[in-house]
Amino acid sequence: MARMKFLCDADRCIECNACVTACKNEHEVPWGINRRRVVTLNDGKPGERSVSMACMHCTDAPCAAVCPVNCFYTTADAVVLHSKDICIGCGYCFYACPFGAPQYPKVGNFGSRGKMDKCTYCAGGPEPDLSTIEYEKYGSNRLAEGKLPLCAEMCSTKALLAGDGEMIAEIYKQRVIKRGYGSGAWGWKTAYRETVAI
Amino acid sequence: MRRGPTLFRTLVAAAALTVSVGALSPALAQQTKDGLNPTGQNPTAESVNEEFLFKQDPKITGRISIPDHKAANLIQPAGRDYRAFRESWLPWIGALAVLGIIALLGAFYLWRGRIRLEPNADSGKTILRFGGFERFTHWMTSSCFIILSLSGLNYIFGKRLLMPLIGADAFGVISQYAKYSHIYLAWPFMIGVALMLVLWIKDNIPNRIDWQWIKAGGGFLGKGHPHAERFNAGQKMVFWMVVGFGSAMSITGLMMIFPFALTDITGMQVMQVVHSLIGVAFIAGILAHIYIGTLGMEGAYDAMGSGQVDLGWAKDHHDLWVAKEQAKTRNDSRISPHQVPAE
Ligand code: HEM
Numbered sequence: 001m002a003r004m005k006f007l008c009d010a011d012r013c014i015e016c017n018a019c020v021t022a023c024k025n026e027h028e029v030p031w032g033i034n035r036r037r038v039v040t041l042n043d044g045k046p047g048e049r050s051v052s053m054a055c056m057h058c059t060d061a062p063c064a065a066v067c068p069v070n071c072f073y074t075t076a077d078a079v080v081l082h083s084k085d086i087c088i089g090c091g092y093c094f095y096a097c098p099f100g101a102p103q104y105p106k107v108g109n110f111g112s113r114g115k116m117d118k119c120t121y122c123a124g125g126p127e128p129d130l131s132t133i134e135y136e137k138y139g140s141n142r143l144a145e146g147k148l149p150l151c152a153e154m155c156s157t158k159a160l161l162a163g164d165g166e167m168i169a170e171i172y173k174q175r176v177i178k179r180g181y182g183s184g185a186w187g188w189k190t191a192y193r194e195t196v197a198i
Numbered sequence: 199m200r201r202g203p204t205l206f207r208t209l210v211a212a213a214a215l216t217v218s219v220g221a222l223s224p225a226l227a228q229q230t231k232d233g234l235n236p237t238g239q240n241p242t243a244e245s246v247n248e249e250f251l252f253k254q255d256p257k258i259t260g261r262i263s264i265p266d267h268k269a270a271n272l273i274q275p276a277g278r279d280y281r282a283f284r285e286s287w288l289p290w291i292g293a294l295a296v297l298g299i300i301a302l303l304g305a306f307y308l309w310r311g312r313i314r315l316e317p318n319a320d321s322g323k324t325i326l327r328f329g330g331f332e333r334f335t336h337w338m339t340s341s342c343f344i345i346l347s348l349s350g351l352n353y354i355f356g357k358r359l360l361m362p363l364i365g366a367d368a369f370g371v372i373s374q375y376a377k378y379s380h381i382y383l384a385w386p387f388m389i390g391v392a393l394m395l396v397l398w399i400k401d402n403i404p405n406r407i408d409w410q411w412i413k414a415g416g417g418f419l420g421k422g423h424p425h426a427e428r429f430n431a432g433q434k435m436v437f438w439m440v441v442g443f444g445s446a447m448s449i450t451g452l453m454m455i456f457p458f459a460l461t462d463i464t465g466m467q468v469m470q471v472v473h474s475l476i477g478v479a480f481i482a483g484i485l486a487h488i489y490i491g492t493l494g495m496e497g498a499y500d501a502m503g504s505g506q507v508d509l510g511w512a513k514d515h516h517d518l519w520v521a522k523e524q525a526k527t528r529n530d531s532r533i534s535p536h537q538v539p540a541e
């Protein structure tokens with residue numbers, strides 16, 4: 001089985017936000033929620049880089065550990081998913097997540113945060129694969145169709161890579177060797193406790 | 199629109215940098231000369247990188263074009279520390295606080311037993327200790343507290359104790375209601391703490407009599423009954439614990455109910471940690487308060503039950519208060535003797 005990861009090659013990302021838009025559209029993500037976002041570092045200064053970030057599907061995921069109702073599970077592809085039926089919207093996973101991935105729709109007064117929503121790696125949720133109910137709660141399940149996450153698939157500069165960790169690390173390594181530079185696999189150390197050695 | 203000039207400036211700066219650095223540093227000059235990169239530039243030389251940014255700040259934050267300011271935080275590895283606290287430390291601290299106080303109270307009960315009423319000349323008559331509004335405030339706050347405690351403990355222990363027993367789905371439903379109860383009952387609880395402060399602060403200012411009371415072992419460690427006003431030193435400690443912890447729980451709780459309104463991710467983690475630590479300490483403190491108000495001392499419960507306490511008990515435990523009440527008025531309305539006075 002593959003160990004799915006994301007890798008954003010910040011030297012290629014042009015902050016076009018197509019990944020953000022593609023994700024919102026593919027999954028009909030509710031208003032106010034962005035499963036993926038692009039953060040620009042050193043904006044306007046020399047050395048500016050943009051990084052597209054969503055849930056990294058961490059190894060030994062902190063969100064899953066802190067959840068008071070244990071609603072997370074990890075798929076055979078190492079994708080970190082959760083059940084919206086069990087989630088109570090307490091907000092702890094956001095505090096624990098190193099990448100700010102979990103989000104909560106506002107559903108009422110006095111902090112009644114709704115069920116947490118985050119990137120599913122286009123892999124749906126606990127409901128039967130490709131069912132309507134799965135689509136309504138979690139968005140489409142491209143993995144079940146044999147496809148990779150849409151954000152990475154349609155990235156125009158191929159900055160955002162999705163797929164088996166070893167394969168995308170290899171692709172990134174080749175790029176760095178060929179072009180002679182690379183600012184590294186952003187977030188990998190924090191998410192996977194390893195980085196791409198070049 | 200913004201990228202044009204930015205990129206241009208970047209390129210100019212990059213070119214300038216490469217030239218100047220190249221002139222200064224033979225190593226770098228060699229690298230660019232080798233032509234690893236056809237443009238002769240090494241964009242990484244001046245690009246931001248993770249390691250460097252983490253040296254400046256434990257979080258990496260940038261600019262974001264969506265209207266969600268907390269999303270501008272790209273990486274915060276401290277989430278892992280927060281997780282270590284909540285999963286590796288908090289359950290043990292919580293269990294130690296709650297089970298520890300229960301064990302202590304149990305041991306105290308075995309050693310001292312129930313503190314009995316000691317009948318004296320005034321027994322049988324009663325005196326009004328807490329009026330209707332005072333009792334209403336007490337019970338409103340305390341019933342909210344019990345539900346806040348149980349739902350609060352569910353956040354920590356539910357998945358460890360309850361979930362294996364009743365299954366994930368039922369536990370999810372219960373926890374959802376527990377969360378609603380926690381967040382909605384927090385409001386009457388906060389009102390109750392504020393009312394208690396207003397009602398009772400004048401009787402809870404520490405003074406010299408409290409010191410004597412403590413030195414005499416408060417009447418339950420030592421023998422006899424030291425002097426006490428309306429509230430003895432122990433009760434004052436409970437009052438100040440409720441006010442202090444109650445405010446701390448309210449402030450940290452409100453910060454979590456309105457997350458990120460006033461603070462960032464680090465602040466939110468601190469709020470949650472403080473809320474949970476004070477929460478378990480508060481539960482332990484109130485368990486001791488419940489013990490002494492019910493099982494631990496005969497006669498004490500009536501004060502919050504009917505509001506009327508036995509006059510003999512009151513003279514033993516709150517002698518200065520009874521004297522003051524009796525001096526207030528000759529025709530004492532607070533004291534209701536069992537025999538109808540001859541009139
Ligand atoms: C004084 C009695 C209270 C106790 C004993 C208590 C206890 C707790 C505990 C133990 C937790 C879980 C902490 C964790 O899992 O790490 C918690 C969470 C929480 N409490 Fe309290 N709490 C009290 C009052 C309040 C008040 C007054 C408020 C609001 C003003 C409040 C708001 C919250 C919030 C927002 C959470 C986070 C969970 C969620 O949003 O679902 N609590 N409380």
Ligand code: SF4
Pocket residue numbers: 054055056057058061062063064080096097098099100101102118191
């Ligand atoms: S990135 Fe955040 S939400 Fe995703 S697995 Fe890691 S901790 Fe969980």
Ligand code: SF4
Pocket residue numbers: 063066067068069070071082086087088089090091092093094102115116
């Ligand atoms: S918000 Fe939901 S998923 Fe996140 S920790 Fe709370 S219950 Fe678990």
